[in-house]
Amino acid sequence: MDLFGLIRQPWPWYVAGPLIGLTVPALLLSGNKSFGISSSLRHLCAACLPANIPFFTYDWKREVWNLVFVTGILIGGFLAVQFLHNPAEVQISPQTVADLKALGVRHFTGMMPADIFNVDHLFTLKGLAFFVLGGFLVGFGSRMAGGCTSGHAIMGIANLQGPSVVATCCFMAGGFAMTHLFLPHLMKLL
Amino acid sequence: MEKVEETLMCDAPNDLKQEEHVVGNLKYGILGILFGIVFVKAEIISWFRIQEMFRLQSFHMYGVIGSAIAVAMLSVWLIKRFRLKTLAGEDVVFHPKSFRPGQIYGGLLFGLGWALTGACPGPLFAQIGTGYGVVIVTLLSAIAGTWVYGFFRDKLP
Numbered sequence: 001m002d003l004f005g006l007i008r009q010p011w012p013w014y015v016a017g018p019l020i021g022l023t024v025p026a027l028l029l030s031g032n033k034s035f036g037i038s039s040s041l042r043h044l045c046a047a048c049l050p051a052n053i054p055f056f057t058y059d060w061k062r063e064v065w066n067l068v069f070v071t072g073i074l075i076g077g078f079l080a081v082q083f084l085h086n087p088a089e090v091q092i093s094p095q096t097v098a099d100l101k102a103l104g105v106r107h108f109t110g111m112m113p114a115d116i117f118n119v120d121h122l123f124t125l126k127g128l129a130f131f132v133l134g135g136f137l138v139g140f141g142s143r144m145a146g147g148c149t150s151g152h153a154i155m156g157i158a159n160l161q162g163p164s165v166v167a168t169c170c171f172m173a174g175g176f177a178m179t180h181l182f183l184p185h186l187m188k189l190l
Numbered sequence: 191m192e193k194v195e196e197t198l199m200c201d202a203p204n205d206l207k208q209e210e211h212v213v214g215n216l217k218y219g220i221l222g223i224l225f226g227i228v229f230v231k232a233e234i235i236s237w238f239r240i241q242e243m244f245r246l247q248s249f250h251m252y253g254v255i256g257s258a259i260a261v262a263m264l265s266v267w268l269i270k271r272f273r274l275k276t277l278a279g280e281d282v283v284f285h286p287k288s289f290r291p292g293q294i295y296g297g298l299l300f301g302l303g304w305a306l307t308g309a310c311p312g313p314l315f316a317q318i319g320t321g322y323g324v325v326i327v328t329l330l331s332a333i334a335g336t337w338v339y340g341f342f343r344d345k346l347p
Contacts, residue, residue: 007231013253016232020254021261023225028269030217031210032276032283035262036202037312041336055340063204065218070315072222077319079223080230092238093247100241111236112308112322119324127327130306135314135328137303139335142311144296144346146287147201149310152297153255155202158262159284167293174301179244183305 008086024158033065036151038142040070103187126190145170205283206276229316237308244305291347296339303332 027033044067046060089109097108107114121127142148145167147156153171156164232254233239243251268274269282276282304310307328309317314332317325339346 010233011228011231013232013250014257016228016234017254017257018261019228020225020258021263021265023221024262025265025269026221027218028265028282029274029276030221031214031278032205032280033218034202034205034283034285037310037315038336039202041311041333042340044333045337045340049337051341053337053340053343055343056337063202065204065210065215066202068215069218069222069225070312072219072224073226073229073312073315074222074319075219076223076226076228077230077235077316078321079319080227081320084227084231086231090233090236090238092236092242095247096238096242096245099245099247100238108238111230111233111238111317111320113237117237117322117324122324122327127324131324131327132331134303134306135331136335136338137299138307138309138311138314138328139303139332139337140339141296141298141300141303141335142332143336143339144292145300146290146293146296148300148312149255149304150312151201152293154258154262156287157259158266159286160263161287163287163289163293166289167297170294170297171301171304174298174303175240175244175305176301177298178302178305179241182302 008084010086010091021154021158024155027069031065034151035155036066036147037070037073038139038148038151039063040066041139042143043067103184105187124190129186129190141174201287203285205280206278207280208278225312226316226319229313230320235309235313235316235320240305240308295347 024035027035042056043060043063046056046058050056090111105113105115116126116130122131145152147164147167149171152164152167157168229235234251234254239251242248274282307314309328311332314325314329318329
């Protein structure tokens with residue numbers, strides 16, 4: 001069996017999920033760190049522009065591990081593409097392809113649709129909606145909720161925290177609402 | 191006192207009493223690299239996969255998140271049950287979360303953004319690493335969103 005060839009293939013959920021789950025004990029046992037990624041955005045605010053806002057005036061240097069961790073994620077993304085690249089298209093469900101085609105998505109190569117995530121759209125309404133508004137909602141929402149998919153859905157639920165279950169249900173509800181209620185109109189308008 | 195409270199509100203706090211320096215922090219960078227590779231190889235950073243999830247047209251993302259929670263939950267239980275210590279010999283610290291309305295409103299707003307960008311904060315970094323440069327704009331906007339929340343925090347639920 002060609003192990004390297006196998007690693008280059010997309011990894012199934014039952015390999016990826018447990019590996020992600022193991023991040024929780026790895027961080028806890030290596031240095032008493034609770035898993036959570038959106039905190040990095042807060043530390044970046046605290047480091048770059050605290051502006052005397054109480055929410056950002058804390059010792060961010062003590063939390064620098066989180067910034068090192070997300071830098072690692074970025075490098076990991078780079079390494080995965082450089083050395084473990086799978087040239088085939090993302091094998092998504094034919095139904096999803098049909099639904100997205102109906103919305104006007106034409107390109108199904110790579111991880112993101114070139115129809116939307118393209119530098120040419122940077123200064124258009126499309127770019128404003130998908131990059132600027134989308135990013136803003138992710139940053140604002142995760143901080144208001146006190147965590148994101150990692151801090152609430154994985155770390156919080158694994159620690160049996162009721163508020164994290166509530167937050168995770170709301171993450172999903174928001175996603176369903178955007179996909180089914182707003183996205184069709186957005187794609188038509190832009 | 192106020193400041194201590196604020197820091198504890200952080201959802202991913204550093205509870206190690208011992209100080210860590212550059213080499214100590216490197217291990218989190220290595221964990222991050224492994225994590226980023228999994229993100230890419232399992233296509234979790236794909237906008238298409240997130241659409242598939244919110245359209246209930248594949249089990250993939252539910253399998254990833256579900257099995258990640260199961261493994262994390264078992265690990266947390268084992269750490270508590272056997273009182274496992276950190277590498278530095280300290281007790282592992284867990285943080286109970288208290289309920290706030292922000293978890294509902296913020297959660298819904300986050301979900302709207304998740305379906306638009308096809309990424310939660312972790313995958314944003316991985317998407318940039320894989321070469322989607324435009325996502326830098328999304329990340330800057332997410333940082334701006336975090337800042338605006340901090341600015342208006344006193345007036346929000």
